[in-house]
Amino acid sequence: MNSPHSSPSPALVVDNVHVSYGHVDALTGVNLQLGFGQITALIGMNGAGKSTLFKAIMGLVRPTSGSITVNATGSRGTVAYVPQHDHVDWNFPISVRDIVASGRRRARSKVGLLPQGSALWGLKSWRQEKRENNRIIDAALRQTGLTDLQNRPVGALSGGQRKRVFVARGIAQEAKIMLLDEPFAGVDTQSQSQITALLHELAEAGTALLISTHDLDRLPELCDNVAMLNRRIVAEGALEEVLTAENLARTFSTNTADAQLVASEEAQR
Structure with a gap:
C-alpha cells in the first residue's frame, strides 16, 4: 500500500520517547517512524499510551526524555488530528x-x-x-x-x-501527517468502507497516516504497517510479519492498575 509519492525520508521520527504521569510511565522508550504515503495502524489496549503518543506528536504533552522530529517541512498544516467521537461536543452550533x-x-x-x-x-x-x-x-x-x-x-x-x-x-489544512483516533468506532459498515477508501486516497497522495484502532479484523484492508504499543513498542513492521499470537499477547497484557491510571490521565489532558 505504499504510495508512488512516498519518500525515502520518514515523515515523522519518534526517538526513544518517555512520558510519565506522576510515578507511572505512560510511554517508555518509544521508537517509531512514519513514512510518507504509508498507513500505519497503532494498536494496544486502553491505557497502553496510544492517546499519550498522539498528544506528544501534536505537542500537547511534553516527553520527559527523547525527541519527536517532523520532517514534513514545507507542508502547510504539517500534522492533522481526527478525534474520537466522544471527544467532541456535537451540540455545539457549528x-x-x-x-x-x-x-x-x-x-x-x-x-x-x-x-x-x-x-x-x-x-x-x-x-x-x-x-x-x-x-x-x-x-x-x-x-x-x-x-x-x-x-x-x-x-x-x-x-x-x-x-x-x-x-x-x-x-x-494541507497536512502531510494525519493522526486518526478510532476512526471506525460508532460507524456502520458502509461508512467504514467509505472512510477506508478515503484514507487510501490520502496515502496515495503522499500523506503519512497513523491510525489508532481496536478493529483488528480491518487491518489487512486498512494498512500494510502496524505498530503494537504497550507503553513501549512491542513490535512494528509489516502486518503479516508482526501480527503474531506472541506479539498480540504481549501487547494486550499489562498491569491493570497502571493501565487504568494512564487511561485516566489521558482522559484528563
Whole structure:
C-alpha cells in the first residue's frame, strides 16, 4: 500500500520517547517512524499510551526524555488530528463547512502578488487568500463527499459523516501527517468502507497516516504497517510479519492498575 509519492525520508521520527504521569510511565522508550504515503495502524489496549503518543506528536504533552522530529517541512498544516467521537461536543452550533474551514487557520498564509510596500498589498493579499481558502475548502468537501451537507450542523450528521468532516478539515489544512483516533468506532459498515477508501486516497497522495484502532479484523484492508504499543513498542513492521499470537499477547497484557491510571490521565489532558 505504499504510495508512488512516498519518500525515502520518514515523515515523522519518534526517538526513544518517555512520558510519565506522576510515578507511572505512560510511554517508555518509544521508537517509531512514519513514512510518507504509508498507513500505519497503532494498536494496544486502553491505557497502553496510544492517546499519550498522539498528544506528544501534536505537542500537547511534553516527553520527559527523547525527541519527536517532523520532517514534513514545507507542508502547510504539517500534522492533522481526527478525534474520537466522544471527544467532541456535537451540540455545539457549528456547520460542516465551518469545521472544515478551521483547517485553513492551521495553514500558513500565502503571500500576495503585489509588493508588500504597495498601498493595495493588504487588500489584494486578503482577497487572494480568501479565494484560495474557499477553493481548498470546496475541494476538501468534494473529496470527502460532504458538499451537499456543508451547511448542516455537524451534530445532525451520522457517525461516519462526522468522521469525514474531520478528515476534510485535515485535507483543508494541507497536512502531510494525519493522526486518526478510532476512526471506525460508532460507524456502520458502509461508512467504514467509505472512510477506508478515503484514507487510501490520502496515502496515495503522499500523506503519512497513523491510525489508532481496536478493529483488528480491518487491518489487512486498512494498512500494510502496524505498530503494537504497550507503553513501549512491542513490535512494528509489516502486518503479516508482526501480527503474531506472541506479539498480540504481549501487547494486550499489562498491569491493570497502571493501565487504568494512564487511561485516566489521558482522559484528563
